[in-house]
Amino acid sequence: MKIQPIINIKHSIPFKSNMDEDTHVFGFDDEISKSRRNFIREHYNQYLMPNYEIYEANGRLEKYKLKNLIENLIGRKTIHQATNSDSNASSYMSIFDLPMHNIKHIEGTNSYRGSSIIDNLNILPALKRNNIKRIVDLVGYDSLKEACRKNDIEYLEYKVDSNIWDNDAFKSKKNIIENENSIYQNIFGIGAEAPEDVIKKALLLWKDNKQKFIEKFIPFIKTMQKDNVYIGCEFGTYKTDNALLLNYFFNSKTKTNHNGITLFNKISLTEEIENLYYNLTPENKKLLEWDNNFDKQFIPKLNKLKKSLKIG
Secondary structure (H helix, E strand, O other): OEEOOOOOHHHOOOOOOOOOOOOOOOEEOOHHHHHHHHHHHHHHHHHHOOOHHHHHHHOOOOHHHHHHHHHHHOOOOOHHHHHHHOOOOOOOOOHHHOOOOOOEEOOOOOOEEEEOOOOOHHHHHHHHHOOOOEEEEOOOOHHHHHHHHHOOOEEEEOOOOOOHHHOHHHOOHHHHHHHHHHHHHHHHOOOOOOOHHHHHHHHHHHHHHHHHHHHHHHHHHHHHHHOOEEEEEOOOOHHHHHHHHHHHHHOOOOOOOOOOOOOOOHHHHOOHHHHHHHHOOHHHHHHOOOOHHHHHHHHHHHHHHHHHOOOO
16 A cells, blocks of 8 residues: 655646656555564654653553652662661661662761652651751752651751742842843833833842842751751752852851852853852841851852853
8 A cells, every 4th residue: 555645736746747656655555664664663762762662561650650660770769668668767777778869968068969858758767867957948848848847857948940040139230220221222222221210110129039039048058057958959950059059159167169060050150159249238148157257258269160160
């Protein structure tokens, strides 16, 4: 059987055409053609989703069963194994044995980073045995907050998103004015400036937004200063990196070299970190327990790191 396309009427073959009848045939539905198509389809499926046959064999699974299947395939301890081996998770000898992803020790501290434990709340006692006294939740899970309360573990919600650097706390007064003028230039042409009342309104909003950010930022840094923290987002990656970058620069008590800088967030060093520094008031710095030496060394430390990373 021939497999032919539907040809646009404008470009269809004339009735008296001497073209071969197979000119517009895509292929033939014989066994050889079928096997070739299946081979191409199989290859493409493997490219798009390696090991996809596992999912086909198991069909649609419940979230719990699918998670256990994946954990088994990558060789990690499953939730089922964890809860069945010991209801109190006492079999865990190390924090690295716990069923979370991307667990890493934060150098120079007694704290760790990794994925959220929201799907493994039963291991909170094991975290306590590993000297974890507080959880910093970068997502904001109510059930995690309640579980921490029941296990007598200090809990802090500090939501961090991937576009955290767009927050007004990382912008300067100059940035705000330039942005408003840019909007008016796009409308009225080069040289146009935003009216004074528009600039004034934008600056008032900027001050309000940056203060709201700083009010949540200070408790985060103070929690990290206490140490013995487990900090994490959904996967323990980008959001956690962003939070630890802030901790590295603004925590006067930290001794870690773990700066959280990655290819994805190092752009924040161009001016965002510096802007947040200048947006802090003397009262803010006092709450963060900065001394004069730490304050004086902030910008030189930032510039040294920018130079080493060839930024700016």
